[in-house]
Amino acid sequence: MKSIKELEEIRKKTLEKVNLRKDRKGTRVVVGMATCGIAAGARPVLLSFVEEINKRKLMDVTVSQTGCIGVCRLEPIVEVYKPGQDKVTYVKMTPDKVAKVVSEHIVNDRPVIEYTIGYVENRQNK
Amino acid sequence: MRDLSLHILDIVQNSIDAAADFIQVTVDVQPKEDRLVITVSDNGRGMDEALVEKITDPFVTGRTTRKVGLGLALLEAAVQRSDGDLSISSRPGVGTTVTARFRYRHIDRPPMGDLTQTIISLILCNPDIDFLFRYIYGQREFKLDTREIRAHIGDMDINDIRIVDWIREYVQAGIEGKID
Numbered sequence: 001m002k003s004i005k006e007l008e009e010i011r012k013k014t015l016e017k018v019n020l021r022k023d024r025k026g027t028r029v030v031v032g033m034a035t036c037g038i039a040a041g042a043r044p045v046l047l048s049f050v051e052e053i054n055k056r057k058l059m060d061v062t063v064s065q066t067g068c069i070g071v072c073r074l075e076p077i078v079e080v081y082k083p084g085q086d087k088v089t090y091v092k093m094t095p096d097k098v099a100k101v102v103s104e105h106i107v108n109d110r111p112v113i114e115y116t117i118g119y120v121e122n123r124q125n126k
Numbered sequence: 127m128r129d130l131s132l133h134i135l136d137i138v139q140n141s142i143d144a145a146a147d148f149i150q151v152t153v154d155v156q157p158k159e160d161r162l163v164i165t166v167s168d169n170g171r172g173m174d175e176a177l178v179e180k181i182t183d184p185f186v187t188g189r190t191t192r193k194v195g196l197g198l199a200l201l202e203a204a205v206q207r208s209d210g211d212l213s214i215s216s217r218p219g220v221g222t223t224v225t226a227r228f229r230y231r232h233i234d235r236p237p238m239g240d241l242t243q244t245i246i247s248l249i250l251c252n253p254d255i256d257f258l259f260r261y262i263y264g265q266r267e268f269k270l271d272t273r274e275i276r277a278h279i280g281d282m283d284i285n286d287i288r289i290v291d292w293i294r295e296y297v298q299a300g301i302e303g304k305i306d
Contacts, residue, residue, distance in 0.1 A: 002299045007278035010288050033251070035197045038136045039127050043247050050250060054287045065251040067143070 026060025027106055028081040029053075034068035040075035041094065048095040049078070052102040061106060074117065080105060089117040127200055129239025130164065130228075136197045137166045137224055138248055143188065144170025144222065147255050153241065154262040155230065162230045167223040173216040181214060201226055208235035242297045245270065246290060253285040261301050268300030 031046045046063065053061045069077045074091035081087050088111045090101060097115055105111045113119050127133050134151060141149045146168035154163045180186045182202045187195030205212045209229045216222035228235045245259055249272060259270040272284060279289055299305050
């Protein structure tokens with residue numbers, strides 16, 4: 001039987017550890033969570049990012065949400081902000097694409113070009 | 127929207143946009159009475175009567191960046207398809223309550239979907255907002271109050287992954303009726 005008392009145990013275990021998340025200078029992952037994003041599947045994408053980032057223990061990466069980014073037909077949209085680099089906008093995201101974005105872009109600094117808005121839009125216009 | 131949990135996630139965004147810092151979400155399922163009621167209530171900036179009257183019109187929205195807003199319009203359509211009704215009450219400076227009633231057994235009533243994912247997403251992305259989630263099924267009730275969680279975790283962040291993982295398990299167990 002789960003009980004709210006278990007939270008005390010979690011807290012005791014982490015008491016001595018320094019909380020690295022207090023440092024907010026790291027990478028930001030922002031997921032569009034307006035009606036368009038949610039309907040297109042933003043929720044599993046958001047949760048996949050959180051899962052992947054924690055699996056890799058990337059303590060300086062934060063995941064947050066924003067409203068409608070304005071290109072609803074390309075949702076779910078995810079923006080990645082790395083300090084000192086241009087923002088990268090990924091479109092038509094799925095949970096399957098998340099691991100690659102985390103390992104290639106967030107960890108190794110190589111944006112996944114084929115998921116970006118520029119790539120997808122150019123291909124559609126041809 | 128594929129299911130009710132996604133509608134809830136979407137309607138709560140309105141409360142967040144209205145600068146609410148306390149949001150109550152209640153899902154009340156009463157199969158015997160063929161009723162399912164979802165209530166989202168916030169202490170955000172609220173709307174005046176004139177805006178409440180026309181807020182489910184997709185071409186009426188509180189935001190300023192563009193002129194469409196589909197969240198409540200889609201919820202209203204879902205409610206009407208399943209022989210239910212939608213009511214919105216609001217007072218400027220006090221807050222807004224959205225109540226969606228469905229006929230539980232109506233063939234077009236959207237499925238519940240994954241409520242746990244909705245709750246986790248909301249807490250993860252909005253660590254500064256307090257939520258009170260209530261899930262009622264018949265006589266059984268499960269409650270999750272982030273204010274109560276904060277009282278137990280000291281200076282840990284509520285969106286710390288260790289806390290969120292615990293919340294996920296707790297909510298899952300609660301919805302399945304495995305918590306008193």
